[in-house]
Amino acid sequence: MKATPLLELRHVSYSYDKDRPALRDVSAAICPGERIAVLGNNGAGKSTFFLCCNGILRPQKGTVYLEGKTVTYQKQQLLRLREVVCLVFQDPDDQILASTVEAEISFGPMNLGLGIPQVSRRVEEALESMDLQEYRARPPHYLSGGEKKRVTIADILAMKPRLILFDEPTSSLDPQNTARLQQILGELSGRGMALMVATHDIEFAYAWARRVLVFHQGKLLADCSPREVFSNEALMEQVGLKKPILYAVSQAICAAKGVSLPRVLPKTIEEFPTFYKEMSE
Amino acid sequence: MYEITAFLRKVRLPAMMAELMVLIYRYIFLLLDSLYTMTTAAHARLGYRTYRSSWRSFAGIGSNLLTRAFAQAGRSFDAMEARGYDGEIRFLEREKPVKGLHVVWSAGMLAATALILMLERGVL
Numbered sequence: 001m002k003a004t005p006l007l008e009l010r011h012v013s014y015s016y017d018k019d020r021p022a023l024r025d026v027s028a029a030i031c032p033g034e035r036i037a038v039l040g041n042n043g044a045g046k047s048t049f050f051l052c053c054n055g056i057l058r059p060q061k062g063t064v065y066l067e068g069k070t071v072t073y074q075k076q077q078l079l080r081l082r083e084v085v086c087l088v089f090q091d092p093d094d095q096i097l098a099s100t101v102e103a104e105i106s107f108g109p110m111n112l113g114l115g116i117p118q119v120s121r122r123v124e125e126a127l128e129s130m131d132l133q134e135y136r137a138r139p140p141h142y143l144s145g146g147e148k149k150r151v152t153i154a155d156i157l158a159m160k161p162r163l164i165l166f167d168e169p170t171s172s173l174d175p176q177n178t179a180r181l182q183q184i185l186g187e188l189s190g191r192g193m194a195l196m197v198a199t200h201d202i203e204f205a206y207a208w209a210r211r212v213l214v215f216h217q218g219k220l221l222a223d224c225s226p227r228e229v230f231s232n233e234a235l236m237e238q239v240g241l242k243k244p245i246l247y248a249v250s251q252a253i254c255a256a257k258g259v260s261l262p263r264v265l266p267k268t269i270e271e272f273p274t275f276y277k278e279m280s281e
Numbered sequence: 282m283y284e285i286t287a288f289l290r291k292v293r294l295p296a297m298m299a300e301l302m303v304l305i306y307r308y309i310f311l312l313l314d315s316l317y318t319m320t321t322a323a324h325a326r327l328g329y330r331t332y333r334s335s336w337r338s339f340a341g342i343g344s345n346l347l348t349r350a351f352a353q354a355g356r357s358f359d360a361m362e363a364r365g366y367d368g369e370i371r372f373l374e375r376e377k378p379v380k381g382l383h384v385v386w387s388a389g390m391l392a393a394t395a396l397i398l399m400l401e402r403g404v405l
Contacts, residue, residue, distance in 0.1 A: 056359050079365055087363050094353070095360040097307050098372055099282040106373030111365035119373050141310040159364065 005029035012062035037205035040215030092148035146177030206244035
């Protein structure tokens with residue numbers, strides 16, 4: 001028997017105005033612990049999809065289900081939805097509103113109606129998990145881009161969600177902070193949290209994701225494993241996606257050897273030497 | 282900043298005013314940043330070379346800043362709602378116990394102020 005998905009969208013459509021449908025008939029179900037990459041060019045509908053997932057936007061057509069129950073957009077239901085499904089916005093400055101990091105992290109738990117001691121505890125835990133203890137009393141506008149990003153993730157963690165949506169998290173980060181973010185995503189996955197990351201970083205999606213959603217002009221064109229997406233040349237061209245370098249290299253090596261692609265492919269540069277050695281034999 | 286607003290709330294200032302103070306304080310910095318970058322970009326394109334072009338740049342930046350403020354407000358509201366905002370902004374307030382040093386400093390400042398006043402009035 002399949003477990004009840006955490007969040008499900010069925011035939012969801014949303015338009016910002018009459019002649020611009022941002023989402024068209026999108027259906028997807030997300031189960032606990034999943035690692036999903038959301039791909040698609042700018043304007044394909046990824047952000048709109050996320051905003052429908054956490055109830056900020058109400059779809060004009062279709063239904064959203066939280067833990068199997070229909071979301072009716074009443075206050076209590078929306079609060080529960082936003083407790084379970086949290087969104088980390090692309091620009092940290094859109095999300096941060098308090099004048100100290102501590103106060104910022106406390107915003108979410110306070111809204112959940114928790115008592116002061118519990119809020120305090122959650123703030124401490126979030127500060128610790130994002131390594132922000134020394135920043136607790138600092139004003140957010142004096143932090144660097146990477147630090148601000150960690151603050152926005154910490155204030156989502158303080159709400160203890162079960163599904164976290166990341167809208168292009170690495171877009172404003174330098175390589176060091178990007179690597180750090182990838183580490184954080186690994187840790188969160190390890191804790192059993194379902195994660196959905198919208199990204200243009202195809203190498204990261206290939207290395208990290210177990211499932212890929214591909215958006216194009218508001219439609220969900222593909223919902224499968226990374227390998228199925230990247231081996232679908234027609235889809236890649238239609239959507240305008242680049243193949244991950246490691247995948248393309250593996251493909252090239254196998255083609256040169258005249259063999260079909262093996263079941264296990266290297267996803268990171270560390271795994272590559274072993275693969276190459278096997279192929280050379 | 283939020284310590285000030287928490288205090289104002291305790292003395293029965295309407296919650297909305299305290300919340301506005303928090304938000305205005307936060308967004309002033311963002312808008313100042315935008316203003317600075319737009320002005321620099323205009324300078325780089327000789328937008329302030331003549332008196333007339335300066336006015337044009339000023340008008341353009343002003344209207345753009347207003348538009349950006351509205352767009353920012355929309356996004357920030359979405360982000361607040363996404364974290365369960367229900368109409369009232371609440372932050373965790375840190376307990377700030379009054380320490381002995383605070384009392385000493387306060388008494389010292391009061392004494393100094395009194396001394397200056399007395400010297401000024403020629404009482405001493």
